[in-house]
Amino acid sequence: xxxxxxxxxxxxxxxxxxxxxxxxxxxxxxxxxxxxxxxxxxxxxxxxxxxxxxxxxxxxxxxxxxxxxxxxxxxxxxxxxxxxxxxxxxxxxxxxxxxxxxxxxxxxxxxxxxxxxxxxxxxxxxxxxxxxxxxxxxxxxxxxxxxxxxxxxxxxxxxxxxxxxxxxxxxxxxxxxxxxxxxxxxxxxxxxxxxxxxxxxxxxxxxxxxxxxxxxxxxxxxxxxxxxxxxxxxxxxxxxxxxxxxxxxxxxxxxxxxxxxxxxxxxxxxxxxxxxxxxxxxxxxxxxxxxxxxxxxxxxxxxxxxxxxxxxxxxxxxxxxxxxxxxxxxxxxxxxxxxxxxxxxxxxxxxxxxxxxxxxxxxxxxxxxxxxxxxxxxxxxxxxxxxxxxxxxxxxxxxxxxxxxxxxxxxxxxxxxxxxxxxxxxxxxxxxxxxxxxxxxxxx
Numbered sequence: 001x002x003x004x005x006x007x008x009x010x011x012x013x014x015x016x017x018x019x020x021x022x023x024x025x026x027x028x029x030x031x032x033x034x035x036x037x038x039x040x041x042x043x044x045x046x047x048x049x050x051x052x053x054x055x056x057x058x059x060x061x062x063x064x065x066x067x068x069x070x071x072x073x074x075x076x077x078x079x080x081x082x083x084x085x086x087x088x089x090x091x092x093x094x095x096x097x098x099x100x101x102x103x104x105x106x107x108x109x110x111x112x113x114x115x116x117x118x119x120x121x122x123x124x125x126x127x128x129x130x131x132x133x134x135x136x137x138x139x140x141x142x143x144x145x146x147x148x149x150x151x152x153x154x155x156x157x158x159x160x161x162x163x164x165x166x167x168x169x170x171x172x173x174x175x176x177x178x179x180x181x182x183x184x185x186x187x188x189x190x191x192x193x194x195x196x197x198x199x200x201x202x203x204x205x206x207x208x209x210x211x212x213x214x215x216x217x218x219x220x221x222x223x224x225x226x227x228x229x230x231x232x233x234x235x236x237x238x239x240x241x242x243x244x245x246x247x248x249x250x251x252x253x254x255x256x257x258x259x260x261x262x263x264x265x266x267x268x269x270x271x272x273x274x275x276x277x278x279x280x281x282x283x284x285x286x287x288x289x290x291x292x293x294x295x296x297x298x299x300x301x302x303x304x305x306x307x308x309x310x311x312x313x314x315x316x317x318x319x320x321x322x323x324x325x326x327x328x329x330x331x332x333x334x335x336x337x338x339x340x341x342x343x344x345x346x347x348x349x350x351x352x353x354x355x356x357x358x359x360x361x362x363x364x365x366x367x368x369x370x371x372x373x374x375x376x377x378x379x380x381x382x383x384x385x386x387x388x389x390x391x392x393x394x395x396x397x398x399x400x401x402x403x404x405x406x407x408x409x410x411x412x413x414x415x416x417x418x419x420x421x422x423x424x425x426x427x428x429x430x431x432x433x434x435x436x437x438x439x440x441x442x443x444x
Contacts, residue, residue, distance in 0.1 A: 122208030125194075126152050128201065130164055142187060142208050152204070167191045168201045179211075186215040227392035227407075231273055235266035276408040280391070283415040294443055295334045297369045298323035298362040304341040305360055308349055317352060321360040327369050328442040332420040337440065340413040340424075344373045344436050347409070351434075352377035368422075368439040375435075380428035388426065389414045 116123050122139030126132060130152035139145070149155050156162040159180050167176070178189045188211050194203040242259040245251065251259065305321045312319045330337075348358045352375045361372040380388065387393050392407040417424045421441050428434040 120210070122206075124155070124206045124208070125203060126164070126206075127203045128168075133203065139206075139208055142185065142210060143182060162189075164204060167204055168193050184212070185210060186212045224391055228277070231392065231407075232270060235270045238266045239263050273408070276412060279412055280408060280415065283412070283419060291333060291335070292331060293334050294329045294331050296327070297330050297337075297371060297440065298327050300334065300338060301341060301360055301362050301371050304338060304345060307342065308345055311349055312358070315349070315352075315354045315356075317349065317354065317356050317358060319349075319358040319360070322362070324361055324363040327362055327364045330369050330440045331443040332422070332440055333416070336416040336420065340416050340438065341371065341373075343409045343413050344438070348373055348375035348377060348434070348436075351375070364442065367442060369442050370437055370439045372438075373436045374433065376433045379430040379432050379434055380426070381430050385426060385428060 116134070116136045119136060119138055122142045123134070123136045124132060124139050125134040132150050132152075132155075135145075143149075143155065145155060152164045159178075162178065176191045178191070180187050180189060188209045190207040190209070192205045192207070193201050194205060196202050242263050246256060246259055301323075302321050305319060308319065345358070345360070352358060356376045358373070358375045361370075361374070363370055363372075384393075389410050391411045414424055417438060417440070422439050424439075425437045426434065427437075
C-alpha cells in the first residue's frame, strides 16, 4: 500500500478531469461556446476539481484507509503469500505453522474458559448494548440469576446506583467498586470497561467477590469490643459508686464492710474477665506456650471432680465419676485440659438445682479418649445450642452475671480442645439437663 494517498488523489483527479472535459465539449456543441472561453472554463473547473480531490483524498485516507491499516498491522496475511512460487515442502511448513497457531489459540481459549469456570469469584462480560457475552457459574450462583437474566438492566436493576452508561463514560468520576446485599450474602462488585486499540469503549466486565465472611468477622469484632466495654463498665460503675460513698465518711462500720465486700467482688470479676481475655488472645495468636505431656485422663477427671466436693455437699447434689474402660494415656496440654474439665463441671454444678445429679464418665472409643459430663440441670434452649461457644454469649445473662460468669468459659474450652486436636460437643434439653462430650486423641 505504498503511496496510497497519492494514488487516491490521482484517481479522483483523472476521473474528474474526464467528466469535466466531456461536460465542457457537450456544452460547446449545444450552446456554441468560443474556443478561448471554453478552454478558460475547463481550466478553472480543473483547478477546483484538484482542490476538491485533495480534500476528499485526505478525508478518505484518515477516516477509512488508516484505521483499516492499523487493524491489519502486525497480523500475518497468509493470503498475500504467493504459493505458486513455493515448493511443496514450504507450503506444508506454512500450513503446519498456521495449524500450530490455531491450536495454540484454541488451547489458550480452553485454559481461560476453564479458569473462569472454576473461579470462586463471579465474572460477567457485557457488550455495548448491555447483552451478556460471557458469564461463569459462580456469578450465576452468587446473584441467583435465571435463564431470562441476559442483560445488564435485568441483572442489576434491583440494585441502586448501578448504571452501565455511567460506568463506561464517567469512569473517572464514578467509583468502579460497589457493595451490594443479596439475601444473606454480601458482595463486592468491580466494574471494568473494555476498550479497543484506539481507546473506544466496547463493553463492560464485572467481577463479583463474596465478602460475607469478612462482613461477619467485622461484625463479630465490633460486637466483641462492645461486649468487653459493657462487661468492664458494669463492675467499674459499681466500684466507683460504692468507693465514692465510702469516701464521704458517713457510713457505719457494718455498712463499710458490706460496701468493701461488693467492691472486692467486682474487682475479682474484672480480674477474671481480664485473665480470660488474655488467655483467648494467647490462643488466637498461637502464643500459648502449652506443655504437651502424657497423662491419664481418668485420673485427671477424678482429681477435677474432687475439687467440687464441698460445694456439691452444700447443695445436696449427687456427683459420681466413672472410668468405663481401660483408657490409654493421652498426649496433650494437661493444664489446658484440666481447665476445660473444671469449667464444664463448674457449669454443671451452677446450673443444676439443689438435689440434682452430675455424672462424669471417662472412656475410650475409635482411637479417642473421651470424658462425658452429664447433669440434670435447667438445660439449654434448642435455639441457643449453636451459639453457646460464641464469646460473651449467655443463655440467661442476668443469672450468669449473678453467678460470676464472664461468658468466655466455653469459648476458651473450645479453643483449648481444638488446639489439642480434639473436639467438644454439647447436647441439651430445656428443663432436663445437659451433656458435654470432650474427645482427645490417645497417644499413638
